[in-house]
Structure formats: structure tokens, C-alpha cells
Amino acid sequence: MIPNSIIKHQPVMLATALTQLQVKPGVWYIDATLGYAGHTLAMIEAGASVIGFDWDQTAVDHVTQTHPDLIAQNRLLVFHEAYSQMETIVRSLDQNIQDRIVGVLFDLGTSVPQLTSSQHGLSFSADGPLDMRMSPKKQGVTAADLLIFMSQKELTQVLRDFGGETDAVKLARAIKTSPEPIKTTGQLVAIIERVKHRTGKLHPATKVFQALRIAVNSELDHLSSTLPQALSLLDSGGRIVTIAFHEGEDRIAKHTFRDWEHQKLGINISKHPLTPSLTEIALNPRSHSAKLRTFEKL
Ligand SMILES: C[S@@+](CC[C@H](N)C(=O)[O-])C[C@H]1O[C@@H](n2cnc3c(N)ncnc32)[C@H](O)[C@@H]1O
Incomplete structure (x- = not known):
């Protein structure tokens, strides 16, 4: 069990993400980047249910150990997988779930615990093996x-x-x-x-x-190959929201959403990305580079 005291990940642009996803009760959302479940728990509190993916064993263990009740009630399904497995996994779920997926969230990159522990070799302040693989058994x-x-x-x-x-x-x-x-x-x-x-x-x-x-971790390839999967899983009127902290990731979302709009697959809601407020940046400096984009499926 991971002590709660060491988990200090604050979900970025939480209220904006929920508004953009139009979170409502009785339907399902996919959280492609579950992490420490900040966004997921807020969606569940709003009455929705969530299918969460994360390739980090520690994050998945934390969520499953701290919220067994939500898992038992079928409000939260957790998969220790890369989100690029999303379509295969979701298509294997109950049809009743598949038919009610109205939003997919990608809160990209890494969480604070990943950056501060020596576990994955992502921290430059904690010495450890220079590894950086998020799924060491598969990579x-x-x-x-x-x-x-x-x-x-x-x-x-x-x-x-x-x-x-x-x-x-x-x-x-x-x-x-x-x-x-x-x-x-x-x-x-x-x-x-x-x-x-x-x-x-x-x-x-x-x-x-x-x-x-x-x-x-081929992170940019994962994103570009998974956005079309997310679109295909969404119900009509459903939304994809991306929160990117890196120019390369944001560019993939921006170009994909623009191309989809040209192909008349839906509406590119964010001609310009949304960014965190000055208050959020002051409270959580890590949020400063976040860019949030939204696409709505027709
Ligand atoms: C910024 S954190 C998400 C934080 C989360 N929204 C929260 O509020 O706690 C990003 C998470 O996505 C995971 N992740 C990044 N790329 C992934 C991928 N391709 N497949 C699965 N998980 C991924 C990371 O392991 C990390 O836990």
C-alpha cells in the first residue's frame, strides 16, 4: 500500500476538463491516463462511471487499493495497460457500457509521484537506473x-x-x-x-x-494512434478532451481535431486551446504549460 502522504498529484484544469467533457450522471467516460484518479473521482462524484487506463503499476495499485468500493459497484473499471489498447479492451466489455461512452479524457505526460520517485528513472533528483520504461515487462x-x-x-x-x-x-x-x-x-x-x-x-x-x-515510451505514437480509437468508441455528441504539456502532443491533438472537422466527423471546439488560470498556475506551477483541446463527435 502506498501511503497517501507521498501522493501529491493535483489534477490539472479539473473544472475546465469536466465542463468540456459535459460530465453528467448515468453515462460512461474513459480516462485514458488514470494516474492518481483526480479527474476520474470528480467524474464519479458527478454521477458518471469511468473506465481508466494507466501503464504505471504503482498508479493502478494506488487507485485499486484506495477505491475498492467504486470497483465493486462497477462505477470504476481499471486497466493496467497502455491506452493504445483502449479499443480492444472496451470492445470486450458489456454492450451496455460500450453504448454509453460519451467522453474520453487524455491528461498526458507524467504525474508528480512518477517524477519524484526513483522508480522509473524519471527523476533527476533521485539517483536510480536510467530506465524510463513505463511498462518494463512489455518494453x-x-x-x-x-x-x-x-x-x-x-x-x-x-x-x-x-x-x-x-x-x-x-x-x-x-x-x-x-x-x-x-x-x-x-x-x-x-x-x-x-x-x-x-x-x-x-x-x-x-x-x-x-x-x-x-x-x-513512444508517447507521441501512442497518442496519434489512439485518438481515432477514442473517436470510434464515442457515442454521437460525445467529446474527446486532451490536456497536453508538451508542444508535440498538443500539435497532434490540434492537427487531428482540425482534420476531423474537415472530414465532417464533428466539431473542433477548440480553435484555440484553453489554458490554466493564473490562480491555478500560482497554486500548482506544474500546470503552467497545460493546453486543453476539445473535439465533439457528430
Ligand atoms: C498527468 S498524469 C494523469 C493524472 C490524472 N489525471 C490525475 O488527476 O491523477 C498522466 C498519467 O498517464 C499515464 N500515461 C501516460 N501515457 C500513457 C499511455 N500511453 N498509456 C497508459 N497510461 C499512460 C502516466 O503513467 C500517468 O500516470
Whole structure:
């Protein structure tokens, strides 16, 4: 059991997400990124039922251990799977559930507990193996492996595209010319700190860690291949809401929703993304880069 005291994930843009999803009682929503169930529990409190996915065993264990009542009442179904399995899994459920799915939420990226524990090798403040796989049993390649397999040019590209890292060339050179194989987060942080100094609040390793995590877990591919699954599972008038913290993810939602509208599959509600209020950013600085988009199926 995970003590509640260490779980400090605040759901981002909670009220806006619920409003955009038009949450109402008696119907089903899919939470593609269950995490610590912040959004899910609010939907259930509003009288809805939720099918939740997460590829992180710790998050799934936390939710199943803290809410056995909701699971027993069939208000919450929890799957320890990548959300790209969504269509296969939901199509295997009772038809009565499948016919009442009116919303799908993607609150992308990582939760605070994932970023602060050494468990997945995502934290640059806790030393641990440089792994970053969110489903270690199903994925072969770790971040440490990637640093060996990728050429300096490929690594530069990954740091730039997935991390928005402006020092990508220098960092990729330093990583690829390291005299020892880089096996731990501490080793990687030490190399980054030799090349980059902290400016402002951001730790110099933030963007490199984000880029490697996205590459190891093929996060952008998961999103682009799953949005059409979400659309096909939705009832007419149902909505998809994405909350992205990374430009690449937000671009996928933006282009997909725009293309779907051109194909007359529904309405792209968010010509411009919604963002958190200044109050929310002050209370939860992690929310500052969030962009929320909505699509409604015809
Ligand atoms: C930002 S957190 C979600 C937080 C959640 N909305 C809450 O309020 O507690 C994102 C979660 O999505 C999960 N996740 C990210 N990509 C995933 C994927 N492709 N398949 C399944 N889970 C994924 C992560 O493990 C993480 O727990």
C-alpha cells in the first residue's frame, strides 16, 4: 500500500476538463491516463462511471487499493495497460457500457509521484537506473540502451524535437563521448550539469529527461494512434478532451481535431486551446504549460 502522504498529484484544469467533457450522471467516460484518479473521482462524484487506463503499476495499485468500493459497484473499471489498447479492451466489455461512452479524457505526460520517485528513472533528483520504461515487462529498450544505440545526430534530434532543448548539439556530443556507459540518472545529470548551468527555475536536466522519456515510451505514437480509437468508441455528441504539456502532443491533438472537422466527423471546439488560470498556475506551477483541446463527435 502506498501511503497517501507521498501522493501529491493535483489534477490539472479539473473544472475546465469536466465542463468540456459535459460530465453528467448515468453515462460512461474513459480516462485514458488514470494516474492518481483526480479527474476520474470528480467524474464519479458527478454521477458518471469511468473506465481508466494507466501503464504505471504503482498508479493502478494506488487507485485499486484506495477505491475498492467504486470497483465493486462497477462505477470504476481499471486497466493496467497502455491506452493504445483502449479499443480492444472496451470492445470486450458489456454492450451496455460500450453504448454509453460519451467522453474520453487524455491528461498526458507524467504525474508528480512518477517524477519524484526513483522508480522509473524519471527523476533527476533521485539517483536510480536510467530506465524510463513505463511498462518494463512489455518494453525492451531503456533510456540507457537508447543512449548507446542512437547516433549523436539522432540523439540531437530527439533532444530537440521531444525536449525543445536548445543546447541539443552540445548535450548530445557530451553524452555520446562519455568515456563510460551511462547507466544511472545520476551519471546523466552530472554530464548535463557540466554542459548546462541552471537558468531560472528549470533544472538543466529537465528537457533531456522529458525527451528521453517520450522517446523510450513512444508517447507521441501512442497518442496519434489512439485518438481515432477514442473517436470510434464515442457515442454521437460525445467529446474527446486532451490536456497536453508538451508542444508535440498538443500539435497532434490540434492537427487531428482540425482534420476531423474537415472530414465532417464533428466539431473542433477548440480553435484555440484553453489554458490554466493564473490562480491555478500560482497554486500548482506544474500546470503552467497545460493546453486543453476539445473535439465533439457528430
Ligand atoms: C498527468 S498524469 C494523469 C493524472 C490524472 N489525471 C490525475 O488527476 O491523477 C498522466 C498519467 O498517464 C499515464 N500515461 C501516460 N501515457 C500513457 C499511455 N500511453 N498509456 C497508459 N497510461 C499512460 C502516466 O503513467 C500517468 O500516470
